[in-house]
Amino acid sequence: MAEQGLVLWASPNGIKLPTNFQFSESGIVNLNKQLKPSEVKKIVSAFDGQAYDMATEYIWARTLSRLRERISVFGAAFVTEMIGGSKEIGIDELSSVEVISLATDLGFINETAKLRFIQTNELINHFMSTKSDGEEMDRIDAEGTIKACIQFVLGYDSDNTPLEFAKFRDELRTEPLNPDSPSVKLLSISPYFYKRTAVRTILNLIKTTKGAEFERVSANAISVIPEIWNSLNSDDRWPVGFSYAGAVNDANNGLVKVLKALLMKVQGFDYVPENLRSMSFIDVANEILRAHYEADNFYNEPVVVKKLANMGSVIPAPAFNQCINALLCCKLGNTYGISWAAQNHVDQIFSSLSEDRWVYYFDSVFPFSENVLRKLSYANDSIQAQFRSFLRLNPFKHELVSVPIVRRIIKNAEQKEDAVVQKLSRKLFDELQSSDRNT
Amino acid sequence: MENGGSSVHVHDVGATVIERILSEERVSFSESFQFSLLQFLSSICNYEEEGTKIPLNILIGNRIDSLLAYIPNKRLLHIVDGQISGNDLERNLRRLARFCIGDWTIVIDVREDVVAFSICKVFSGPTGFDLIDLIFDNRGQGQSAIFVQRSSRDEVTIFGSKSGCSKLQLRFARANYPVYSSIDSELIIDTTESVSNDNRDYVRKVARRLFRTIEKRVHGAILLLVKNNSVAIPELADGIYFQKPVDLAQAAIDLSNGSPNLASSEEFDAVSGLLFEMLNVDGITIVDDLFRIIAYNVFLRTPATEDRRLSGGARRRTADTLCSMTNPGIVGVYFISQDGQTFYKRKSNG
Numbered sequence: 001m002a003e004q005g006l007v008l009w010a011s012p013n014g015i016k017l018p019t020n021f022q023f024s025e026s027g028i029v030n031l032n033k034q035l036k037p038s039e040v041k042k043i044v045s046a047f048d049g050q051a052y053d054m055a056t057e058y059i060w061a062r063t064l065s066r067l068r069e070r071i072s073v074f075g076a077a078f079v080t081e082m083i084g085g086s087k088e089i090g091i092d093e094l095s096s097v098e099v100i101s102l103a104t105d106l107g108f109i110n111e112t113a114k115l116r117f118i119q120t121n122e123l124i125n126h127f128m129s130t131k132s133d134g135e136e137m138d139r140i141d142a143e144g145t146i147k148a149c150i151q152f153v154l155g156y157d158s159d160n161t162p163l164e165f166a167k168f169r170d171e172l173r174t175e176p177l178n179p180d181s182p183s184v185k186l187l188s189i190s191p192y193f194y195k196r197t198a199v200r201t202i203l204n205l206i207k208t209t210k211g212a213e214f215e216r217v218s219a220n221a222i223s224v225i226p227e228i229w230n231s232l233n234s235d236d237r238w239p240v241g242f243s244y245a246g247a248v249n250d251a252n253n254g255l256v257k258v259l260k261a262l263l264m265k266v267q268g269f270d271y272v273p274e275n276l277r278s279m280s281f282i283d284v285a286n287e288i289l290r291a292h293y294e295a296d297n298f299y300n301e302p303v304v305v306k307k308l309a310n311m312g313s314v315i316p317a318p319a320f321n322q323c324i325n326a327l328l329c330c331k332l333g334n335t336y337g338i339s340w341a342a343q344n345h346v347d348q349i350f351s352s353l354s355e356d357r358w359v360y361y362f363d364s365v366f367p368f369s370e371n372v373l374r375k376l377s378y379a380n381d382s383i384q385a386q387f388r389s390f391l392r393l394n395p396f397k398h399e400l401v402s403v404p405i406v407r408r409i410i411k412n413a414e415q416k417e418d419a420v421v422q423k424l425s426r427k428l429f430d431e432l433q434s435s436d437r438n439t
Numbered sequence: 440m441e442n443g444g445s446s447v448h449v450h451d452v453g454a455t456v457i458e459r460i461l462s463e464e465r466v467s468f469s470e471s472f473q474f475s476l477l478q479f480l481s482s483i484c485n486y487e488e489e490g491t492k493i494p495l496n497i498l499i500g501n502r503i504d505s506l507l508a509y510i511p512n513k514r515l516l517h518i519v520d521g522q523i524s525g526n527d528l529e530r531n532l533r534r535l536a537r538f539c540i541g542d543w544t545i546v547i548d549v550r551e552d553v554v555a556f557s558i559c560k561v562f563s564g565p566t567g568f569d570l571i572d573l574i575f576d577n578r579g580q581g582q583s584a585i586f587v588q589r590s591s592r593d594e595v596t597i598f599g600s601k602s603g604c605s606k607l608q609l610r611f612a613r614a615n616y617p618v619y620s621s622i623d624s625e626l627i628i629d630t631t632e633s634v635s636n637d638n639r640d641y642v643r644k645v646a647r648r649l650f651r652t653i654e655k656r657v658h659g660a661i662l663l664l665v666k667n668n669s670v671a672i673p674e675l676a677d678g679i680y681f682q683k684p685v686d687l688a689q690a691a692i693d694l695s696n697g698s699p700n701l702a703s704s705e706e707f708d709a710v711s712g713l714l715f716e717m718l719n720v721d722g723i724t725i726v727d728d729l730f731r732i733i734a735y736n737v738f739l740r741t742p743a744t745e746d747r748r749l750s751g752g753a754r755r756r757t758a759d760t761l762c763s764m765t766n767p768g769i770v771g772v773y774f775i776s777q778d779g780q781t782f783y784k785r786k787s788n789g
Contacts, residue, residue, distance in 0.1 A: 245511030249567040251644050256568065260509060269508040275562065276512060 008186055008194050009164035011107040015155035017147060031150050033157040034066055035059075043146070052142035053127050060124055063117075063149040064096055067103045073166075074106070081204040082197070084239060084322070085286050086279035096121045097293035105197045106165045111433050113152035118293075118374070120145050125295040126336045169201055173213055177220045179227050188227050191434050192368070195228045196236045203243050206258060218258040222265060229266040233368045238318045241271035242279065249276075273318050281319030284308045288326040289371070292334075301330055302341040309345040313352050320357070321365045323349075325372055332375050332386045350394050358396040362406050367428055376409070376425035384418045453481075456607055457597065464599040465583045466500050468549045472525030476547075479529050483589050484609060486536065493536050494655050496544040498559070498574070500584025503548035510573050513561045515546070521554040531556045542655065544570055544586075565691055565707060566644035569651070575600045590654075591776070626650060626664075626783040629770050632728040633667050634688050642730055645691040649711055653718065654775060660718035661758050662773040663737075667727040669768025678722060678737025685713055688730035718775070723757070728770060762786070 021027060032040060039062060046055035071079060072091045080088045082102055094102070097118060104114040123145070127137045168183065177184055187198055202225060205217045225240070244263060247255035263269055284307055291300040308323065315323050327346050330339065353361075366372065375383055391413055401407045405424055412420040454477060461473070468476075476499065483495050500506065507515060521531045535545045535558055543558040561570050571586060575598050586598040593610040627646045634642045663675075690710040694703050717724045717735035725734040739757050758774040762784050771785040 241511070248511050248573065249563045251563075251566050251568050251572075251647070256573075263509075272508065272511045274511070274513065 008183065008190055008198075009107045009168050011104070011110040012152070012156060013110055014113060014151040017151055017155075021147065031155050034154045035062060047142065047146075050139075052139055053124075053137040056137060056142045056145045057124060057128070059146055059149050059154070060120060063153045064099055066153055067099050067108060068092070068094070070108050071099065071102050071106065074169075075208075077208055078201070078204045081200045081207075081239070083286060084235075085283040086276070087283055095290040095293050098290070105193050109152050113148070115374070116148045116152070119378075120148060121293065122334050122336075125293075125297065126334075128295045129298070165197075168198075169205070172198075172202060172220050172224075173205055173209065173217055175220075176216065178223050181223075184224055184227055187224065188231075192231070192432055195231060198228070199225060199232065199236050200239065203239055206255060207243065214254065218254075221258060222262050225262055226265050229268065233321075234271070234364065235321045235368065237268060237271045238273070240268060241273055242276075242318070245273055245276060271318075273316070278316035278318035281308070281311060281315055282322050284311065285319065285322035285326040288330060292326070292329050297334070298337070298339040298341070301339040302345065305330055305342045305345040305349075309348050315349075320361075321369075324353075324361055324365065325369045328369070328390070329371050329375065331390050332372070332379075332383050334375075335380055335382070337382055338386060347393060350390075353394070355396040355400075358394060359400045362401045362410070363403055366406055367403055368432065370429070370432055373425050373429040373432065377422060377429045379418070379422055379425075381418070384413070384416075384421065387413050387421070388416065453607060453609065456605070460585060460597055460599055460602045460605060463602045464500075464585050466549075466585055467583070468501075468554075469523055469525065472523060472528065472549065472554070475525030475528040479532055480587060480595070483587065483595055484592050486589070488533075488536060491540075492658070493539055494589050495536060495539050495587070496542075496589075497532075497547065497587045498544050498570070498584060499547040499549070499587065501549050502583060503546055503555075506574060506584055507546075507559065510559075510561060510570065512563050512567070513559055513570075515557055515559045517555060517557045519556050521556055523549065523552060523554055525554075528554070542652070565648055565694060565711075566641065567648070569648075571598055574598075575603075591781075625785055626771070626773055629664055629728060629785065630726060631688065631730050632770075634729055638688070638692050641695055642688045642691055645687075645711075646730060649687070649714065653715060654781060656715045657718045657775050659754060660775045661723045661754060661761070662718060662775075663723050663725045663761055664770040664773065665725055665727050665733065665768045666770055667729045667731070669727075669766075672764075672766050672768060674740050674764070675723065675725070675734075675737050677740060678725075678734050680734040680737075681732065684727070684729075684731035684733050685710065686729070686731045687711060687714060723761070 015031065017031065021031075035043075039058075043055050043059050046052075046058065068091050071094075076088055076090055079091060079094065079102065082105065083089060083094070083098060100109070100114055100117045100121070103109050104111060109117070123137070123141060127135070171177070171183060175181075179185075187194060202217065202221045206214065206221055209217050229237070240259065240263065244256065244259035247259055263272065284304060287304045288301065288308065291297055291304050294300065305327070308327075327349060330342050331346050331350075333339070376387065379387070391410060398407055398410045401410070405428060409421055409424045409428075412424065457477060457480070458473075480497075483497075486493050486495055507513065518535060519531055521527045532545065535556060538558045539545065541560075543560045546555075546557040546559050548555040548557065559570065561567075561573070563569065571588075574584070574586065584599070585602075588596045588598070590596045590606065593608065595607040595609070597605045597607060599605075627643050627650060630646055631639055631642050665672075687710065690707050694707045714724070714726075714732060717732060720736050722736040722738050723734075724732065725737060727733050739760060755774070755776070758772055761769070761772045769786050771783055773783045775781050
């Protein structure tokens with residue numbers, strides 16, 4: 001891995017598009033490696049006929065489909081491990097944003113592509129929903145989307161693109177690793193998402209391997225995870241505890257021994273759940289995010305948020321981070337607005353949280369909340385206003401928050417210094433993608 | 440000591456053993472507390488309240504919090520604080536004893552200035568490990584605790600991480616019955632032998648968990664294991680035979696398929712609970728190797744068993760008779776007794 005530069009697994013940076021890129025059949029055909037000629041014909045025909053939304057939706061669907069296919073190689077169990085929650089989830093059930101995030105974590109696309117694609121997803125969902133009020137996508141939006149799809153996915157020959165993540169996964173399965181191994185040393189200084197992906201990959205492997213492979217992966221789990229444990233946030237520690245609880249329920253003696261040894265080594269028994277009730281909360285939080293990022297979110301969000309509100313007034317600790325992040329995404333909305341019908345239920349849940357829970361959230365969860373930070377980094381007036389409203393409705397002593405940059409974000413939000421809020425949020429967001437953020 | 444010219448020899452073997460175990464496990468409390476505790480434990484084999492025998496499970500130690508931190512899916516309810524002198528120990532234990540009927544464990548956490556009395560139960564589903572499996576394993580480090588459990592009316596089992604599993608037998612005669620094959624392995628294998636390959640491992644885990652519970656909830660019974668679709672045994676015609684057997688395997692499989700919910704869990708508990716209650720009814724319970732209850736309240740018609748009250752010696756005679764029968768449909772006999780003679784005998788054994 002080290003010979004690729006200082007990354008455990010590299011992601012492609014996108015093919016270089018010519019400056020005079022033509023939105024014609026020949027223009028796209030020259031660069032496209034994955035679309036069939038008939039598909040290119042349909043896209044160009046729609047584009048030339050100024051049916052920009054049709055052209056965009058078509059190529060976007062093909063792009064997502066290619067990404068799903070690449071993810072599916074790792075299996076549903078692995079995907080479920082990465083997403084979290086108790087229900088095994090099929091590749092086809094993943095939301096577009098989950099597909100984009102997973103594809104980034106596994107190195108199929110880079111962070112730039114992730115950002116572009118999430119914005120694309122929002123754009124397309126808006127024009128597909130009934131809230132667009134008959135507004136149609138224009139040529140510029142369509143060109144941007146088509147270029148991004150070709151640049152980051154369709155311009156690559158998927159058969160020849162090396163799966164570097166797969167090599168790392170194989171190394172975990174077959175090579176003896178210790179704290180001095182180059183991969184482990186590199187992992188400890190890698191950006192956060194590498195660590196998150198490594199932990200989830202290891203957990204998936206120890207649950208799915210047998211015999212000698214299981215012994216190897218188990219030994220590697222006990223070598224590797226302690227090296228990065230202190231830099232993991234609670235969202236990525238709880239899965240270890242949940243896996244242990246699951247192994248106990250399955251009377252899986254081998255797995256219980258490994259995970260118990262690991263938890264003892266990292267003194268991680270705080271992350272062993274008292275019960276598995278919190279898994280249900282995590283499942284619903286994932287549903288809220290899916291509804292939020294898919295089409296017609298304004299109509300779909302209220303049902304799932306109400307479901308969470310009806311599950312009880314106390315959110316169990318293991319599910320707290322995911323639930324509050326999902327609810328805050330719902331509260332902030334997207335570029336096109338918020339789901340008004342969901343707000344009452346969101347506010348109901350928020351109002352039940354005590355001050356120390358908010359302080360904990362802003363200290364320990366907010367700095368790692370990729371979805372929330374992304375929204376604030378590119379927030380328009382609507383999102384900024386929603387953030388201010390959220391802070392006003394949920395007062396707490398901001399001076400108790402120990403992370404200086406977060407205190408400044410809150411303070412500037414209250415003072416309507418939107419540009420500063422964006423800038424500081426962007427800084428936190430960028431740190432998440434780099435190796436600078438280690439707790 | 441002299442008594443009318445002859446010496447009296449006191450043999451406090453039980454006290455010696457348990458004190459050794461406490462020392463080995465480094466469980467420390469005051470002498471007065473220890474005295475009160477051991478005094479109470481002296482009656483553990485025959486503890487009853489209002490005529491109901493209660494199978495006590497007691498976890499005693501120091502730093503129990505750190506020990507229980509390893510246990511997922513548990514509910515720990517703190518009930519009362521007691522004195523470190525142990526003066527109120529018996530009173531507090533009597534307040535908690537009844538919970539053991541519902542499979543809760545009494546937890547006595549001896550701290551510096553107080554003794555915390557709690558009850559604890561692990562909810563790990565139909566296949567999961569229980570408290571004993573999780574507390575005492577080879578990796579136990581720094582644990583200062585013992586688990587005391589009534590095994591039968593004259594046997595106490597004590598678990599500790601260093602001392603392992605010790606059985607304190609309070610009877611004079613050594614076991615005079617043959618030591619039959621291990622209940623844990625052969626009984627479970629035989630009861631599920633014909634379950635489909637895809638489901639067999641899972642059903643075996645469920646069976647293991649159920650059979651472990653049987654000895655706590657059943658007070659003396661015979662389970663006859665037969666091959667599925669075997670011909671009826673004429674000597675066992677007297678009983679209640681189900682037209683449609685009670686399918687324990689299917690109940691377990693239904694629970695594991697799809698999304699488990701309250702109703703399916705409740706159904707599984709109810710169906711599996713039928714096994715315990717049928718075993719508690721007079722007579723023999725017949726189960727086949729698809730893990731289905733075929734019949735219960737069955738009586739064996741032979742001269743040796745004319746006395747229909749299957750208790751004590753009659754139950755044992757019936758079990759021996761079943762073991763000696765040559766019917767090819769019989770796979771094995773599981774005999775549960777309160778006096779520690781529980782065994783499972785495969786028909787192929789001599």
